[in-house]
Amino acid sequence: MENDNAVRVRGLVKRYPDKVAVDGVDLDIHRGEVFALLGPNGAGKTTTVEILEGYRHADEGEISVLGSDPAHADRVWRSRIGIVAQTTRDEAVLSVAEMVTHFAGFYPNPRDPEQVIASVGLQDKRKARVRSLSGGQRRRLDVALGVIGNPELLFLDEPTTGFDPEARRQFWTLIEELRTEGTTVLLTTHYLDEAEHLADRVGVIADGRMIEVATPETLGGRGARTARVSWLAADGQHEVRTDQPTAEVARLMAEYGGEVPELEVRRPSLEDIYLELIGSAAAAPELEGALK
Numbered sequence: 439m440e441n442d443n444a445v446r447v448r449g450l451v452k453r454y455p456d457k458v459a460v461d462g463v464d465l466d467i468h469r470g471e472v473f474a475l476l477g478p479n480g481a482g483k484t485t486t487v488e489i490l491e492g493y494r495h496a497d498e499g500e501i502s503v504l505g506s507d508p509a510h511a512d513r514v515w516r517s518r519i520g521i522v523a524q525t526t527r528d529e530a531v532l533s534v535a536e537m538v539t540h541f542a543g544f545y546p547n548p549r550d551p552e553q554v555i556a557s558v559g560l561q562d563k564r565k566a567r568v569r570s571l572s573g574g575q576r577r578r579l580d581v582a583l584g585v586i587g588n589p590e591l592l593f594l595d596e597p598t599t600g601f602d603p604e605a606r607r608q609f610w611t612l613i614e615e616l617r618t619e620g621t622t623v624l625l626t627t628h629y630l631d632e633a634e635h636l637a638d639r640v641g642v643i644a645d646g647r648m649i650e651v652a653t654p655e656t657l658g659g660r661g662a663r664t665a666r667v668s669w670l671a672a673d674g675q676h677e678v679r680t681d682q683p684t685a686e687v688a689r690l691m692a693e694y695g696g697e698v699p700e701l702e703v704r705r706p707s708l709e710d711i712y713l714e715l716i717g718s719a720a721a722a723p724e725l726e727g728a729l730k
């Protein structure tokens with residue numbers, strides 16, 4: 439039965455001959471949210487995403503994606519999802535416009551191809567052959583092909599790898615528009631700023647296990663972390679750790695009678711927190727071993 443979750447996973451396990459790639463993952467993705475799956479290389483992100491897409495089969499676990507088990511889903515289900523895979527395949531002889539229009543024909547309710555081409559910034563390349571595109575342009579086309587079917591649920595596996603900064607911002611705008619329209623998005627990325635900008639919630643996966651799911655603001659207790667206030671005094675750099683940085687800044691302003699030299703207030707970034715979580719996940723198995 440369909441419910442408020444676009445994705446519901448319990449106890450997902452995927453084993454390869456020499457590796458347990460996914461080791462008991464639970465995951466809920468709410469309808470209409472942008473969810474970012476984070477984790478180091480080899481953590482199990484692509485394996486998880488490809489199982490949800492129906493391209494790999496799980497060894498264990500309950501999986502529901504838009505109310506169906508992807509391993510047994512039909513064409514109608516497939517037309518409701520969009521996929522931007524990590525690697526792309528063909529070296530098509532079609533032009534960009536032909537390819538996007540061709541893909542639009544696979545779906546019952548596609549978006550307008552010209553609008554989609556413009557939304558990924560390929561209007562100047564609409565007549566160019568796909569094989570002549572640069573790596574980043576090809577990736578933009580992949581994104582266009584992922585959204586052309588007007589999907590309810592969009593899977594994006596490292597979508598902006600190879601994008602220049604302008605293309606990345608343009609992609610962010612596209613995802614924000616899709617979110618406004620109610621599209622659910624599952625994104626994997628190694629760019630923490632991208633996750634912070636786009637995601638309603640993030641999940642950190644390491645060695646096949648989900649370590650934590652939270653909003654980017656609260657991951658790893660981030661919201662409650664002590665701030666660091668630093669400034670340049672006559673005798674050199676000073677730093678104070680405090681739970682009340684505003685009071686500290688007010689005190690400094692009074693002391694300096696206005697501008698405080700090189701004032702900086704810093705809380706741990708999402709990247710700081712992520713690296714801490716990944717670091718402790720890597721240390722945990724050794725600790726378990728040491729305690730045995």
Ligand SMILES: Nc1ncnc2c1ncn2[C@@H]1O[C@H](COP(=O)(O)OP(=O)(O)OP(=O)(O)O)[C@@H](O)[C@H]1O
Pocket residue numbers: 454455457458459477478479480481482483484485486
């Ligand atoms: N077809 C396969 N056969 C055997 N092992 C595999 C296969 N696919 C993935 N693996 C292994 O499973 C683990 C998880 O791989 P996966 O591609 O899911 O990681 P990832 O988190 O997506 O990594 P990345 O960030 O590098 O894309 C890795 O150790 C990988 O080598």
